[in-house]
């Protein structure tokens with residue numbers, strides 16, 4: 001067990017690609033850290049550098065306080081679980097799990113005992129003498145985990161370990177991973193593409209984009225206080241709604257009507273290089289049917305009316321899709337996010353508004369509906385730099401804060 | 403409908419198989435049959451010998467010439483195969499695993515060697531080997547055999563290496579293996595079928611070669627069987643050596659059959675399935 005520190009770690013491939021750039025990250029002993037980001041953002045490369053499978057171009061990597069840049073993977077005492085499982089096909093499950101122990105030259109007795117123990121934890125005891133070819137996907141996955149935990153390494157690295165499983169099995173294995181990590185208390189770095197895994201598994205989440213870290217923090221903090229447009233759009237499903245907003249006469253002109261701004265945002269906008277056009281971000285759950293709120297709540301937001309496109313009733317609440325007129329929000333980040341999610345899934349920047357209203361709302365498809373949204377929860381972004389202007393000392397206080 | 407197609411398809415394939423096998427085997431069987439005939443019945447045109455004899459076999463094993471050639475053949479082919487397969491394995495591993503400058507060139511050149519007409523090399527090689535004192539020695543044949551077998555070996559082996567998921571090697575390294583251990587304990591067992599296939603191909607190539615063997619040898623010291631057969635005379639000058647030559651031909655196909663049968667089992671065992679999500 002150990003802490004892992006990345007100190008300005010970069011990776012440049014021989015062909016000139018900079019896959020990872022100046023990543024600073026401190027992972028505490030026993031912590032469960034998730035790396036997320038769109039495809040090609042350098043998650044695997046970062047993980048491989050920690051593992052020692054890729055050289056570090058510059059910067060320093062320390063495990064348990066010791067610089068390990070030049071150490072071979074075998075000398076770092078780290079276990080890794082691969083997306084492809086990478087089980088040795090010529091060995092049985094038992095031999096697969098015993099392999100790291102045999103390489104460590106342990107005696108037969110100890111090896112057997114440790115393998116049996118790990119097999120019991122992962123419910124593999126009945127399968128110990130099978131070959132990987134005769135296992136199901138979920139079982140192979142567990143063998144891969146078993147091979148990682150038998151030798152009690154300093155840390156676990158996992159690169160999208162569940163992405164080859166079907167949806168149901170993934171949910172099941174997610175709890176296995178979570179339970180295992182808590183039980184063993186081993187430092188873990190986990191790469192994923194999956195929103196739910198990112199939000200539920202880790203103590204902290206690292207969001208990467210184009211090789212650089214965007215924000216690090218507990219999942220809830222990233223959700224509530226995104227530092228920039230990219231983080232705001234990446235975290236959350238369905239994603240945050242983004243709208244074009246123009247600064248005029250101390251107010252914001254948006255497709256949802258005029259939005260007043262508080263002192264703090266005004267000061268931000270008075271700076272010389274401040275943008276005149278902004279992007280307004282609202283999460284679906286911060287909308288509400290205007291007919292259902294009391295006056296006190298009403299005062300904290302503004303209302304608008306728009307035609308209802310689709311109503312999806314989830315039982316506990318309703319997802320209601322509106323069409324809004326007006327200029328689209330445009331920014332490089334939004335295009336990137338849309339490309340990664342597949343345009344259909346990322347409604348964020350379109351003229352579609354995704355809202356989550358109370359189940360009691362009598363909203364019907366085709367009608368015009370009055371909807372309220374909470375100004376204390378909205379975010380304002382600079383389309384150029386992507387910076388969240390409503391963020392103050394790491395906290396987002398909405399548009400009205402003084 | 404499915405049942406009907408399978409029985410009919412089976413029948414069709416069965417007939418086709420029989421035709422091919424008969425076509426391929428008749429000459430071989432004929433030679434085998436000739437080798438058991440007595441000189442008197444040799445030319446009777448009967449497929450099945452009327453009088454069986456082992457005289458021809460006795461004759462060839464009594465002559466020093468043949469035994470010596472057999473030893474040469476086995477020795478030269480085995481050594482050339484071993485060297486070509488070891489070098490080929492290393493080269494193919496590097497080609498499929500590493501990105502190094504000049505990789506494309508290396509592959510291209512080795513292809514070029516494989517395509518080069520051997521006939522055009524025979525006289526220069528003859529001159530070179532005479533100058534170097536390699537003429538009519540084992541190395542004199544082993545070297546050209548390796549040269550021509552190597553591209554073949556590299557090609558077949560790199561195809562096999564490409565099929566092995568490299569995640570396995572990374573996994574082995576993470577599990578605490580050195581590069582050597584990862585290769586020996588994880589990659590090599592998976593590559594074994596490829597290595598054996600290549601060994602068979604290379605061995606057959608060396609074993610069957612006639613062109614180099616006849617130009618680069620002059621005495622029994624290094625003459626291999628295919629060549630020795632041409633110099634075969636019976637016990638006396640006046641005897642017809644046909645029966646003996648046939649017996650020798652049968653004898654030299656035996657090692658190949660054994661070689662193939664021996665390695666075939668390994669080829670079927672050890673497949674890569676189950677290594678990664680499939």
Ligand SMILES: Nc1ncnc2c1ncn2[C@@H]1O[C@H](COP(=O)(O)OP(=O)(O)OP(=O)(O)O)[C@@H](O)[C@H]1O
Nearest residue numbers: 013015017019038039040041042043044045046193
């Ligand atoms: N060997 C290499 N040579 C050159 N560029 C590479 C190499 N390996 C990866 N890259 C590039 O580095 C970047 C980061 O790759 P990486 O595999 O770390 O992405 P990732 O975040 O794991 O993506 P994914 O979610 O698709 O697995 C990509 O742009 C990729 O094209």
Ligand SMILES: [Mg+2]
Nearest residue numbers: 043044045159
């Ligand atoms: Mg990856």
